[in-house]
Amino acid sequence: MIQIKGLNDTDVDISEAERQQFESTLNSEVLYEGCDEYEQSRQIFNHIFDRKPALIVKPTGVADIQTTVQFAAAHRLLIAIKGGGHNIAGHASCEGGILLDLCLMQGxxxxxxxxxxxxxxxxxxxxxxxxxxxxxxxxxxxxxxxxxxxxxxxxxxxxxxxxxxxxxxxxxxxxxxxxxxxxxxxxxxxxxxxxxxxxxxxxxxxxxxxxxxxxxxxxGPEVLFCGPMYAIDKAESVLLKWRDFMTHASRDLTSVAFIYRVPPSTHFPKHLHNQDVVMLAGVHTGESKEAKKQIEALRHFDGLIHDATSIMPFEAVQQWFEGWDVDKIQPQRFYFKSMFTNQLDQNILKEFIDGFRLRPLATCQGNVSFVIQCLRGVYREVPEEATAFGSRDTDFMLESNLAWIDANFDDANIAWGRALWDRLAAYSNNNRIYLNHSGVEEDHVGQLPSVFGKNYDKLRQIKKKYDPMNLFRKNANIPPAD
Ligand SMILES: Cc1cc2nc3c(=O)[nH]c(=O)nc-3n(C[C@H](O)[C@H](O)[C@H](O)COP(=O)(O)OP(=O)(O)OC[C@H]3O[C@@H](n4cnc5c(N)ncnc54)[C@H](O)[C@@H]3O)c2cc1C
Incomplete structure (x- = not known):
């Protein structure tokens, strides 16, 4: 007999016969604690979460997903689903339940x-x-x-x-x-x-x-990557100019401002190592000569210290923010948080940039980044009710991405991150956050009505129709309608 965590948080006894019956209908591997593959599979990107599922199923096709869901539903068992495992809130793992790890399905x-x-x-x-x-x-x-x-x-x-x-x-x-x-x-x-x-x-x-x-x-295959980098003491004026520039920019250009400390990596010239910078990153998908002309102004604000702008393959752009391996020591513990706003003025920028400057020292070992995404074009044109997402009437998304190595700093760093966002909340669009950057697990509770706005009630009705028992609850959980 094995015990698997149930939906009401108590253990459910599964007899040996039931377990064997379940496993015999699967084509896929089932992993239990004690093997290397189990250890690999239960791991998610954010090592703050160190959960041990009772068993892990690694389906190779739809049939075994179906069987596993039927088994979990019949016994009312806790189930978590792992796609890429990157969710910082830890939703792709569970303690004592069933983990469906989809990593073998990559067609x-x-x-x-x-x-x-x-x-x-x-x-x-x-x-x-x-x-x-x-x-x-x-x-x-x-x-x-x-x-x-x-x-x-x-x-x-x-x-x-x-x-x-x-x-x-x-x-x-x-x-x-x-x-x-x-x-x-x-x-x-x-x-x-x-x-x-x-x-x-x-x-x-x-x-x-x-x-x-x-x-x-x-x-592509080649696109224009925009990469001027400015000294942090010019961040406020640079970001205000960037905001104004983007109001008139072509929709071929998507731009995101990154504030971060340049790591001592060969990816960057030496004189930038360990400097705090603001980078006006962007990708322009238009014809390269014209694209270059269009972004020219972004590359000549006061305080320029480096310019990584170049034409490069789209695939390389997609990997530009990776591979900064410094002695292969990578942070493993993360706290990402976000908010939508229409207000990118001096007040919010001061709060945000001060937040970056005063980040807890412990996190500096990692690649702390503060991010401002400029939201324009097609994103804004999709009507709010056309998808469940909501939040289309917004000009910017702000994110703070804290990363560190030592578990002893978990509480302090998370508390620091939360305090920052409590201060920034005054500038948010109706308390809206991006659920894919929602802090750690408990954070979004109570926030979903504002996240989804007028779509929330409809979502609860659909949840009731397709998942009345709330089997799928390891997520930003929408309760079924009463
Ligand atoms: C380093 C980093 C960079 C990021 N960059 C971006 C970015 O550029 N743009 C952006 O929008 N977001 C970004 N994110 C946020 C990202 O969108 C979320 O972390 C997202 O959840 C990752 O998807 P995943 O499949 O890896 O997640 P997982 O952790 O595997 O899953 C996330 C959630 O989705 C559920 N889920 C996964 N697969 C399925 C499925 N097949 N069916 C049903 N539910 C499923 C899980 O149960 C869980 O609740 C980034 C995150 C990180 C850590």
């Missing part, structure tokens, strides 16, 4: 004729980029290539193509999903339209997505 199938791409749910961004770029195409996703397509898409999906083509969900045409009753549904605008609407922003609340169908777009 990407491009149809160059329709420019549509079928992507299995365990795929990481770099695999998707690699396969699509072979046809001169790209799907709008995120800016760090080891992130999972699934979690990123279900929560929205911001990246270098957001201005030109919108969020990842704005390019989603259909998906296949296993719901809590064990059914496999193909959802699209014409099929289970309510569920298709809900998964575009409603996170993993409604079932296990097994694959996504995206509309890709011609991109």
């Amino acid at each position: 990407v199938y491009v149809d160059p004729k329709t420019q549509q791409v079928r992507v299995e749910a365990g795929t990481l961004l770099h695999k998707l980029d690699h396969e699509t770029q072979a046809f001169g195409l790209a799907v709008p996703t995120g800016v760090v290539s080891v992130t999972g397509v699934a979690g990123l898409t279900l929560g929205g999906g911001f990246g270098w193509l957001t201005g030109k083509h919108g969020l990842s969900i704005d390019n989603l045409l259909a998906a296949q999903i296993v719901t809590s009753d064990g059914k496999v549904l193909n959802v699209s605008k014409n099929n289970h339209a309510d569920l298709f609407w809900a998964i575009r922003g409603g996170s993993g609340n409604f079932g296990v997505v097994t694959s996504f169908l995206f509309q890709a777009h011609p991109v």
Whole structure:
């Protein structure tokens, strides 16, 4: 007999016969504590969470996902789903329950004729980029290539193509999903339209997505990467000029300002090492000569200390913010937090930049970054009710990404991060945050009505229809309607 954590937080006894019956119907591996693969599989990006599931299923196809969901639902067992495992809030792991680790499902199938791409749910961004770029195409996703397509898409999906083509969900045409009753549904605008609407922003609340169908777009293979870097003492004036510049910029340019300490890595010239900088990063997907002309002003503000602007392959841009390995010591503990705002004036910038300057020393060992995403173009044009995501009437997203190594600093760093966002909340758009950057697990409780705005009640109704027992609760959890 084994014990598996149940939905009501008590252990459920599963007899040996029940366990064997379940496992005998699977094609996939089932992992238990005691083997290396179990240890690897339970690991997620944020090492603050060190949870041990009772068992891990690594499905190789839809059938075993279906069987596992049916087994969990029949016994009312806690289940977590791991796509890329990058969610900082730790949702892709669970203590004592079942973990569905989708890492073996990484098929990407491009149809160059329709420019549509079928992507299995365990795929990481770099695999998707690699396969699509072979046809001169790209799907709008995120800016760090080891992130999972699934979690990123279900929560929205911001990246270098957001201005030109919108969020990842704005390019989603259909998906296949296993719901809590064990059914496999193909959802699209014409099929289970309510569920298709809900998964575009409603996170993993409604079932296990097994694959996504995206509309890709011609991109590159080379694009203009914009990379002027300015001294931190000029950050406020540089960011105000950037804000004004972006008001008139072409939608071919998506720009994100990064404030960070340059690591002592060969990725950067020596004179920049350990300096705090603000970088006006961006990607322009237009013809390169014209693109260069258009971004010229961003490269000549007062305080320029380096310019990484260059034409480069889109795949390289997607990996630009990685590989800064310094002695291979990488931070493993993270606290990411975000907020949407329309107000990028001196007051909020002062608070934000001061926040960066006064960050706890412990985090400096890592690659702390404060980020401002400028939101324009297609992102803003999608009506608020067209997808569950909400938050379209917003000009900027602010993020603080704290990273550190030593577990002894967890409490202090998280408390520091929360205090910063308590101060910044005064400037937010109705308390709205990006659920894919939502702190650690308890943070979003009570915040969902403001995150989803007028979409919230509809989401609760759809949750009730497709997951009345709230089987899928390891996420920014939307309770089923009463
Ligand atoms: C270094 C880093 C960089 C990032 N950059 C960006 C960025 O550029 N743009 C951006 O928008 N976001 C970014 N993010 C945030 C990212 O979108 C979220 O962390 C997202 O959750 C990652 O997806 P994942 O599949 O790796 O997550 P996971 O941790 O595997 O899953 C996240 C959530 O989705 C659920 N889930 C996963 N797969 C499925 C599935 N198949 N069916 C149903 N539910 C599922 C999980 O249960 C969990 O609740 C970044 C995060 C990190 C750590």
